[in-house]
Amino acid sequence: MTTSLADVASSNVTLRTFLHGLPGVDRVGADQRAAMLGTRSIKTTAKAEAIDLAIRMVDLTTLEGADTPGKVRAMCAKAVHPDPGDPSVPKVAAVCVYPDLVAQAVDALKGSGVKVASVATSFPSGRSSLDVKTTETAFAVAAGADEIDMVIDRGAFLAGDYVKVFEEIVAIKAACGAAHLKVILETGELSTYDNVRRASWLAMLAGGDFIKTSTGKVQPAATLPVTLIMLEAVRDFLATTGRKVGVKPAGGIRTTKDAVKMLVLVNETVGEGWLSPDWFRLGASTLLNDLLMQRQKMATGRYAGPDYFTLD
Amino acid sequence: MSKTERPSRARASAELAAEGPGERAQSRDSVRLAVRKTYKLYIGGAFPRSESGRSYVVTSSKGDFLANASKASRKDARDAVTAARKAFGGWSGATPYNRGQILYRVAEMLESRRAQFVAELSESGTKKAGEVVDAAVDRLVWYAGWADKIAAVTGSTNPVAGPYFNISSPEPTGVVAVVAPDEPLLGLISVIAPVIVTGNTCVVIASERAPLPSITLAEVLATSDLPAGVVNILTGSVKEIAPWLAAHMDVNALDLTGVGDENLAITCEEAAAENLKRVFRPTGADWSADPGTRRLTAFLETKTVWHPTGA
Numbered sequence: 001m002t003t004s005l006a007d008v009a010s011s012n013v014t015l016r017t018f019l020h021g022l023p024g025v026d027r028v029g030a031d032q033r034a035a036m037l038g039t040r041s042i043k044t045t046a047k048a049e050a051i052d053l054a055i056r057m058v059d060l061t062t063l064e065g066a067d068t069p070g071k072v073r074a075m076c077a078k079a080v081h082p083d084p085g086d087p088s089v090p091k092v093a094a095v096c097v098y099p100d101l102v103a104q105a106v107d108a109l110k111g112s113g114v115k116v117a118s119v120a121t122s123f124p125s126g127r128s129s130l131d132v133k134t135t136e137t138a139f140a141v142a143a144g145a146d147e148i149d150m151v152i153d154r155g156a157f158l159a160g161d162y163v164k165v166f167e168e169i170v171a172i173k174a175a176c177g178a179a180h181l182k183v184i185l186e187t188g189e190l191s192t193y194d195n196v197r198r199a200s201w202l203a204m205l206a207g208g209d210f211i212k213t214s215t216g217k218v219q220p221a222a223t224l225p226v227t228l229i230m231l232e233a234v235r236d237f238l239a240t241t242g243r244k245v246g247v248k249p250a251g252g253i254r255t256t257k258d259a260v261k262m263l264v265l266v267n268e269t270v271g272e273g274w275l276s277p278d279w280f281r282l283g284a285s286t287l288l289n290d291l292l293m294q295r296q297k298m299a300t301g302r303y304a305g306p307d308y309f310t311l312d
Numbered sequence: 313m314s315k316t317e318r319p320s321r322a323r324a325s326a327e328l329a330a331e332g333p334g335e336r337a338q339s340r341d342s343v344r345l346a347v348r349k350t351y352k353l354y355i356g357g358a359f360p361r362s363e364s365g366r367s368y369v370v371t372s373s374k375g376d377f378l379a380n381a382s383k384a385s386r387k388d389a390r391d392a393v394t395a396a397r398k399a400f401g402g403w404s405g406a407t408p409y410n411r412g413q414i415l416y417r418v419a420e421m422l423e424s425r426r427a428q429f430v431a432e433l434s435e436s437g438t439k440k441a442g443e444v445v446d447a448a449v450d451r452l453v454w455y456a457g458w459a460d461k462i463a464a465v466t467g468s469t470n471p472v473a474g475p476y477f478n479i480s481s482p483e484p485t486g487v488v489a490v491v492a493p494d495e496p497l498l499g500l501i502s503v504i505a506p507v508i509v510t511g512n513t514c515v516v517i518a519s520e521r522a523p524l525p526s527i528t529l530a531e532v533l534a535t536s537d538l539p540a541g542v543v544n545i546l547t548g549s550v551k552e553i554a555p556w557l558a559a560h561m562d563v564n565a566l567d568l569t570g571v572g573d574e575n576l577a578i579t580c581e582e583a584a585a586e587n588l589k590r591v592f593r594p595t596g597a598d599w600s601a602d603p604g605t606r607r608l609t610a611f612l613e614t615k616t617v618w619h620p621t622g623a
């Protein structure tokens with residue numbers, strides 16, 4: 001591995017040499033390790049803590065063409081009081097909306113401590129000019145977004161034009177100002193685990209504060225092995241550069257079991273340092289209700305039903 | 313093949329059979345190991361083993377080993393409720409005519425497995441098993457016929473003091489948890505059929521003593537166009553599973569027909585009160601008698617709508 005990372009991005013050749021010099025991913029090994037960690041049994045008090053931690057890590061997301069200001073306000077209310085009948089339920093980490101609805105979300109969440117994240121850069125495809133992308137980012141930040149979820153240019157990445165991807169992330173990072181930048185790799189379109197590892201390093205080298213698996217619009221989304229590879233990348237990146245980067249799996253995490261598996265993966269791969277909403281997030285919409293149902297089951301001793309939680 | 317060839321071939325094979333090799337074949341037959349059937353649960357149209365990995369020994373009425381049955385856990389019950397809830401939308405939305413057709417199809421498939429059921433029922437100690445299977449088939453056909461008639465019988469148009477139509481019609485309740493009676497086939501059919509024919513879906517705890525015919529019935533259901541999840545069958549300890557279903561907030565009604573233990577019935581009734589489940593707890597059942605519509609109406613709720621007559 002290159003000793004000085006400063007000039008890695010000086011040209012496409014050096015960047016390519018570096019990224020392709022990363023050790024390859026053992027696909028079978030990664031799948032098996034993720035599957036093995038997924039069999040861990042988390043029960044009773046540990047499960048109760050895991051559920052609360054998972055709720056605190058949720059980025060409650062609505063990214064539909066049909067989103068209305070009313071729907072965003074309702075979701076923000078849920079973000080602050082996930083279960084109105086139980087004040088002991090913690091708040092979620094953030095809500096995630098489209099840029100034009102950031103203002104509504106900021107207004108609804110004022111003073112609550114829940115952050116507002118906005119997707120940007122022609123989400124979900126990322127197919128537009130850099131100007132449009134930076135303008136959209138600046139628009140979301142001006143509206144009050146605390147975090148920006150950008151998508152990388154998968155077309156350029158797959159074509160081997162790593163510098164283009166790199167420079168785009170740098171430009172968006174600059175447009176973010178004080179806002180945190182999450183870089184969506186859209187692993188479902190990257191074909192191989194090797195590409196996931198390369199894209200992770202590329203995003204971190206370019207200055208991303210978080211790396212995020214998916215937009216949620218492409219299947220497969222946040223699988224366990226892909227999350228494992230990204231966690232290994234942030235661990236190695238910290239060891240190499242001293243900078244800590246967060247990870248956000250998003251899309252396809254629907255049950256408490258899925259979420260707890262993710263937490264086990266974090267603990268076993270990068271350790272407790274990442275077991276906090278500052279460093280690990282779960283992008284989800286339906287997951288929250290399942291977490292609440294499991295929480296209620298643990299509190300009351302009987303299985304909960306979806307009739308008693310909000311439809312969203 | 314010409315006609316003249318046939319007798320000679322038959323004769324040849326008869327001669328062959330009478331010779332030594334025939335005897336050898338017979339002795340091979342006698343050492344052939346029996347193919348033991350693995351009885352599993354029936355959840356969401358699939359036959360999974362219990363999540364807990366447990367099983368229990370089922371014996372014949374004489375105490376001989378029959379098979380190992382899965383011993384369902386509360387998590388299997390939870391999965392079954394999830395499957396039943398998932399199936400409810402489609403099943404309750406199907407036309408009554410369609411539901412009747414499917415029940416009739418179940419009766420057809422049951423009829424075609426008559427011999428198997430007669431054998432299984434006899435092993436579990438049922439007397440006159442042939443008549444019982446016939447009665448079960450007839451019971452299914454009888455309930456199938458009710459599918460498109462029950463609304464006409466229990467619904468009504470109500471006279472009201474205004475220029476409106478006022479119509480009451482029966483609607484399915486939702487997911488029904490059923491504790492099946494200790495009557496392996498006729499009793500089981502008699503509790504399942506009235507629940508599902510009106511559009512409910514169900515989770516059934518089979519007879520603890522004789523669970524094997526219920527899983528064979530599941531094989532019938534799985535091949536009868538009945539959508540996955542409409543009927544889910546659990547085998548195991550009633551005492552262990554029933555309270556979990558009674559307390560489950562996503563179960564809408566409870567049929568305690570098969571609960572013999574008074575204390576268990578009271579526990580279940582108390583748990584069911586939490587989300588106001590409909591509870592059906594009949595006393596004394598003669599499965600050979602005319603069932604009437606009591607079981608059909610127990611799991612229906614009435615929807616009344618007002619409609620302006622217009623003009």
